[in-house]
Amino acid sequence: MAGGLPLHALPAAALRDRIASREVSAEEAARHFLDRIARLDGGIGAFLRVDAEGALRSARASDARLDAGGAPRPLEGVPVAVKDNLNVEGLPTTCASRILEGFVAPRDATAVARLRAAGAVILGKTNLDEFAMGSSTENSAFGPTRNPRDPSRVPGGSSGGSAAAVAAGFAPLALGSDTGGSIRQPAALCGILGLKPTYGRVSRSGLVAFGSSLDQVGPLCRTAADAALALSVIAGRDPMDATSLALEAPAASLAEGGLRGMRVGVVKEHLEGEGLEPAVKAAVEAAVGVLRAGGAEVREVSLPRSGDGIAVYYLVATSEASSNLARFDGVRYGLRVEGRDLAGMYEETRDRGFGTEVKRRILLGTFALSAGYADAYYQRALRVRRLIADDLDRAFREVDVLVGPTAPTVAFPLGEKIEDPLAMYLCDVFAVTANLAGIPAVSVPCGADPAGLPAGFQVMAPALREDAALRAAAAVEAAGLLPAALPGAFA
Amino acid sequence: MPLPPHGPDEVRRIAALARIRLAPGEAEPLARDFGRILGYVDRLRARDEADAVEPLVHAVPPAEPASTLRPDGPAVGPAAPLPLAQVIAAAPDHDGRLLRVPRVLEEGR
Amino acid sequence: MSARPPRLVVGVEVHVQLATRTKAFCACPVEFGAEPNALCCPVCLGHPGALPTLNRGALAAAVRAGLALGCAVAPRGAVRWDRKNYFYPDLPKGYQITQYDHPLCENGALALSDGTRVRIRRAHLEEDTGKSSHAGDGETLVDFNRCGVPLLEIVTEPDLGSAAAVEEYLRLLRDRMILAGASSCSMEKGEMRCEPNVSLVRGDGSSTGISELKNLNSFAAVRAAVAFEAKRLEEGPWHPAGAAPPRTTYGWDDAGGRTILQRTKETAADYRYFPEPDLPDLPAEALAGFVAEGRAALAAADADRSAAAGRARAEAVRLGLAADQADLLLVRDLTGGRFAAALAAAEGAGAPAAEAGPALAGWFLGPLAGWVNGRGGDWAALRASAGDLAAALGLQRTGKATAQVVKEHLLAGEWPGTGGDPAAFLAGRGLLGGAGEEAVRAACAEVVAANPDVVAKIRAGKTAARGALVGQVMKRMRGTADPGAVNRILDGLL
Structure with a gap:
């Protein structure tokens, strides 16, 4: 194979350049990835649906465009996997739930439409925790996804299918969604890079809502440069989403520029938090060392109320979710289970359609909004949310980025936390801060524990400063702290 | 400000509000989960300084909110209406052009 | 209490x-x-x-x-x-x-x-x-x-x-x-x-x-x-x-x-x-622009309405309408322009303004308003066109239909909801053309014969009782008789 590395080991930008220069055709590239998925995904379960026909059709369209002398687009021929809570026209959107049985998306999500317009080839839909509610991708109605680094362990979640797909070399780039760490935590556990952009940077139109004030679409990939490239394609104002910000999409060169003059704050509470595994802590400290050696000015910063993040997050996200998931009622689309009357139909449909964790969160959110409790729970959470955002504003007057671990642990064995919702919620204790404040955050691999399980380094930046987060991540990435080794089949 | 206990009856009341059916025996373990989760989030009640600030919903509001408004014009592209056949085909049940559900009994909004 | x-x-x-x-x-x-x-x-x-x-x-x-x-x-x-x-x-x-x-x-x-x-x-x-x-x-x-x-x-x-x-x-x-x-x-x-x-x-x-x-x-x-x-x-x-x-x-x-x-x-x-x-x-x-535009639009609408009110006052004088009639029909225009259109059609057909104005005003505020209110209060339900109404007025003016027939059989029944030629509508029901002298005479004779006690009272000087006979004749003729002719014939018989 030309150029040394096999196609599936290339970053998206490098693969795109090979296709653009006609070293390899888009169809060959698509067939390469489809073939790997067909051979290897049985043991991983990253995909819920592979659209080989659609992928080959759009790859051939890329080749035809290039044959005709057309200018190559930013993601010309690059295969992309899409989390199955984003609509892809003509394919089912399941959200890994039975309640959407039979629903076929009539239109593309805006992020998906923009990928297509940039020449990307949509391979298929990836597994997730049902309605993105979970941190292990075990809460899928269609079975769990496994971590390519160690298939006895979880890939993290909820974008576990997308993270596993990139880690296993099934796609160089995937879309995920991040409500409280759902891009960054699986990226950390699978040893890849994940970016949650600023709230409003990427349109949420066509993303099935979980916590509407927290949800953001973002890329999972191997390099900071790929994340910048993907962001430059999917970002920008969308008339279909009133919360999307009226800004030009950032340039694809966003991750370039190095560390010169960058002030880095290490979040004290994130490095001292209970439950942080020593190996993760050591890896994070190594990454901080890389930044310092690279010329950044490093100091310790305190976010005194970051310990409240999970409590605030679980009240806000579940409250919004209880309302967002009311539309799944068996009337207009999806599953219907008949009952004795209308109320019976609603209850039977929602009982059979939703899994345990989804029901638990709908109930928690319904409770937090209900008469007599809303002030003590929902409203209270929103007030503390403001305090947390204010803490970040203050911190960002002193530093350009805030860093720490993405998640407290490396990938854990399947089944370990599934019976203990609170323990599962605490996987996102460091990640939720960025969602509550709406700021961008990246997870980049920063090493591994003695068993070779990856640890993630989180870089948060002020709103709209994805460039700073990605530049810091690029420096950590360049240090090569995570051994590349994957189990034989995935090499 | 003490709050009432969150027992199985409370869970059942909330479940009815959310149109979630609970099988016999399902309310009790959920009440236990609730107890633990709400016990954990009760830490927020100790944040007295929260009383002095406004709730935060929109973390990154648009710089010009009026620019998010949509012109009152005809639908185009992804905003266009769906073909009637597509609406009907997606529905679990229909009668001609109307969608069918079990009879709505006296239960108001 | x-x-x-x-x-x-x-x-x-x-x-x-x-x-x-x-x-x-x-x-x-x-x-x-x-x-x-x-x-x-x-x-x-x-x-x-x-x-x-x-x-x-x-x-x-x-x-x-x-x-x-x-x-x-x-x-x-x-x-x-x-x-x-x-x-x-x-x-x-x-x-x-x-x-x-x-x-x-x-x-x-x-x-x-x-x-x-x-x-x-x-x-x-x-x-x-x-x-x-x-x-x-x-x-x-x-x-x-x-x-x-x-x-x-x-x-x-x-x-x-x-x-x-x-x-x-x-x-x-x-x-x-x-x-x-x-x-x-x-x-x-x-x-x-x-x-x-x-x-x-x-x-x-x-x-x-x-x-x-x-x-x-x-x-x-x-x-x-x-x-x-x-x-x-x-x-x-x-x-x-x-x-x-x-x-x-x-x-x-x-x-x-x-x-x-x-x-x-x-x-x-x-x-x-x-x-x-x-x-x-x-x-x-963010709403300031909407408020400014809204105020300007309201001011313009108010000015339009004032101008319309001035025009309406002049029109009321020309037509000889009462103040409350002019207010409802011309200023507030509760018929949505239908009165003005019917008037224009009637004038176009030769009816003098001073005659057509009060007559049509009486129709729109009387039987037609009642008809519309019985159907949800929306004048859009009225299908009789301006031309139809002008034609109806023409029948009344030329004596082809009495005012009573127009009011009771044309403006209060199904005709307002369908419209069409009023002459044809009434003719189809035998209500057109006024009753002939002989038919009226026959009806008067029948009523006199059937009410000897009333006739006796009248002849004894209780002339007020004659109204009852006139009413009976009108009823028998379904309103098609000219009241003047009925009185004249009854005078002769008595």
Whole structure:
């Protein structure tokens, strides 16, 4: 194979350049990835649906465009996997739930439409925790996804299918969604890079809502440069989403520029938090060392109320979710289970359609909004949310980025936390801060524990400063702290 | 400000509000989960300084909110209406052009 | 017992449909009577992933409406959107986007003709639901075309004290909405839905429960329902001052002329209102442009109306109309231009203005108004054209049809709903051409023969009794006889 590395080991930008220069055709590239998925995904379960026909059709369209002398687009021929809570026209959107049985998306999500317009080839839909509610991708109605680094362990979640797909070399780039760490935590556990952009940077139109004030679409990939490239394609104002910000999409060169003059704050509470595994802590400290050696000015910063993040997050996200998931009622689309009357139909449909964790969160959110409790729970959470955002504003007057671990642990064995919702919620204790404040955050691999399980380094930046987060991540990435080794089949 | 206990009856009341059916025996373990989760989030009640600030919903509001408004014009592209056949085909049940559900009994909004 | 009767206390909640081309939060067209479910998209059907975007036109219309009611716009510094959560098959998302504690407009008022100031507590923008119809066999059918259509909910303080005041307020409200170009307020099309809350309060502060009246499809129904309920509530039960009176929903049975118990609200529904995360708040600054444009539009509409009133006054003099007739027909133009059109057609056909004006005014404010009110109060139901009405006037003027025939058989029956040549209509029923001299003579002879006692009285000098004979002759002739001829012939016979 030309150029040394096999196609599936290339970053998206490098693969795109090979296709653009006609070293390899888009169809060959698509067939390469489809073939790997067909051979290897049985043991991983990253995909819920592979659209080989659609992928080959759009790859051939890329080749035809290039044959005709057309200018190559930013993601010309690059295969992309899409989390199955984003609509892809003509394919089912399941959200890994039975309640959407039979629903076929009539239109593309805006992020998906923009990928297509940039020449990307949509391979298929990836597994997730049902309605993105979970941190292990075990809460899928269609079975769990496994971590390519160690298939006895979880890939993290909820974008576990997308993270596993990139880690296993099934796609160089995937879309995920991040409500409280759902891009960054699986990226950390699978040893890849994940970016949650600023709230409003990427349109949420066509993303099935979980916590509407927290949800953001973002890329999972191997390099900071790929994340910048993907962001430059999917970002920008969308008339279909009133919360999307009226800004030009950032340039694809966003991750370039190095560390010169960058002030880095290490979040004290994130490095001292209970439950942080020593190996993760050591890896994070190594990454901080890389930044310092690279010329950044490093100091310790305190976010005194970051310990409240999970409590605030679980009240806000579940409250919004209880309302967002009311539309799944068996009337207009999806599953219907008949009952004795209308109320019976609603209850039977929602009982059979939703899994345990989804029901638990709908109930928690319904409770937090209900008469007599809303002030003590929902409203209270929103007030503390403001305090947390204010803490970040203050911190960002002193530093350009805030860093720490993405998640407290490396990938854990399947089944370990599934019976203990609170323990599962605490996987996102460091990640939720960025969602509550709406700021961008990246997870980049920063090493591994003695068993070779990856640890993630989180870089948060002020709103709209994805460039700073990605530049810091690029420096950590360049240090090569995570051994590349994957189990034989995935090499 | 003490709050009432969150027992199985409370869970059942909330479940009815959310149109979630609970099988016999399902309310009790959920009440236990609730107890633990709400016990954990009760830490927020100790944040007295929260009383002095406004709730935060929109973390990154648009710089010009009026620019998010949509012109009152005809639908185009992804905003266009769906073909009637597509609406009907997606529905679990229909009668001609109307969608069918079990009879709505006296239960108001 | 205290002699003072209890006082009637009424507040009104009105939903008016804002006049826009597209829905409130998606770009689907707003059309009445379209094919069911043909005007729906992923947003208004509540598809997964669909997001609302606010219609600028709906916001502008709502602001104009608020200004026309004397409201302050965004008095809390910002306008916010909230979700009202409940399950119902015609509510696709499981919540309605509405406004809870930061409404668009607050603190307005309208003054009634007797000086009563009706305070308007708030007016907020929200989306309509779909339409459910209940089929016979245990099922409900849903059409989502109406779902997402913009509504303005206008809530008064309980400042209304009679059924007539309620009706006057509603007519005034409709007039302001039309002036503001905010809504056409056709009750027949459901563009204006009124829900009065009725209770009685006694001098000692004790009160009845509050009756919320629904399904009122015309002003006449509103008036009748409020009057009926006020009477019914006199029986109590009475609740002491300071206690929160229970609220009960009643529907209105128009045919039976009575209210019907729908349900008692034992506990307030738990709607779990919370701020809509999908729509940014609109600070007052962002609305300043809408307010400025709204004020300018209202000022222009007022100026137009003043000019129209000046023209109407001159026209009233030319036509010899009474002041109240001119006000209703020419200034407020409650027939939507139909009077003026019919007049123009009649003048075009040769009728002098001083004759056609009063005659047509009498028709429009008499039999035709009654006919329209019997059909929901919408003049669009009137299908008889200006030319048809001018032709009818021509029949009357030329003596081909008597005034009585025109009034009773043409303007009060089915003809206004169909229109067409009035001569043909009446001829088909044997009512045209006036009765011939011989037929009248025969009818008079029959009546005289059949009423010897009356004839005896008249001959004895009780001439007033003759009216009874004239009436009988007219009845026998179904109004087709010329009253002058009847009198002349009777004189001869007696």
